[in-house]
Amino acid sequence: SAINFLERLCLTWMFFFMMCVAERTYKQRFLFAKLFSHITSARKARKYEIPHFRLKKVENIKIWLSLRSYLKRRGPQRSVDVVVSSIFLLALSIAFICCAQVLKGHKTFLNATYNWEFLIWEAALLLFLLRLASLGSETNKKYSSISILLTEQINLYLKMEKKPNKKEQLSLVNNVLKLSTKLLKELDTPFRLYGLTMNPLIYNITRVVILSAVSGVISDLLGFNIRV
Numbered sequence: 001s002a003i004n005f006l007e008r009l010c011l012t013w014m015f016f017f018m019m020c021v022a023e024r025t026y027k028q029r030f031l032f033a034k035l036f037s038h039i040t041s042a043r044k045a046r047k048y049e050i051p052h053f054r055l056k057k058v059e060n061i062k063i064w065l066s067l068r069s070y071l072k073r074r075g076p077q078r079s080v081d082v083v084v085s086s087i088f089l090l091a092l093s094i095a096f097i098c099c100a101q102v103l104k105g106h107k108t109f110l111n112a113t114y115n116w117e118f119l120i121w122e123a124a125l126l127l128f129l130l131r132l133a134s135l136g137s138e139t140n141k142k143y144s145s146i147s148i149l150l151t152e153q154i155n156l157y158l159k160m161e162k163k164p165n166k167k168e169q170l171s172l173v174n175n176v177l178k179l180s181t182k183l184l185k186e187l188d189t190p191f192r193l194y195g196l197t198m199n200p201l202i203y204n205i206t207r208v209v210i211l212s213a214v215s216g217v218i219s220d221l222l223g224f225n226i227r228v
Contacts (some may be wrong), residue, residue: 019128022083025075026135032071033142039064040148055152056159061176065183072143084132091125094118149181 038044045052055061098118110116156174160167 016124018083019087022080022087023128023131023135025080026132026139028075030135030139030142032074033139036068036071037142037145037148039067040152054155055149055177056156056170056173058173058176061173061180065180068143087125087129087132091122091129094122094125098122144184146181146184149177149184153177 035048035050038048038050039052040054042052053060053063055064098115101112101115101118153174156170156177160170163170
């Protein structure tokens, strides 16, 4: 029993240590995204002591896109995604086991000690996933903020009225901004769950398995068939 307890304690510590590393990486990504969103604002750039430039030239737009791409790739990517995917798969497996146990006998579900252990693990994993999902979602909003490009387009239109002699040059910049807006919309991957990068296989398993299990549990508890 003592050896079994020590093994569980070590495995639990290792697993939650990896989750803390993943959360720290997500916090760093959010910080980079937050500072990146303040580059085009003079007031915020002065407040956070970062460089400031406006997207009024094609060269500036090119630098802005290159910097965005560099910051999104900065830091560990694949290893953190593997950790997050493992957390998600483990939470999914525990949820599936709990649903199967409830379908087997929901009145005696809480009588077993291992079911309580499953519930504690599921609650802890869900808390970490919600935290990571929140950070990932906020990071994506900072990087995919189209309002920055739209604001720069409005400023260009206002400059065209004040400086008609530079209308051709400003029109070129405006067209590049429009293409950049379309590019940012196309770069959003469909396999994302609240900011967490999802493998297509995991994404499809989530849709099929967990929804079927939840549908079975709800149907068993309510007494009539429900298809989710």
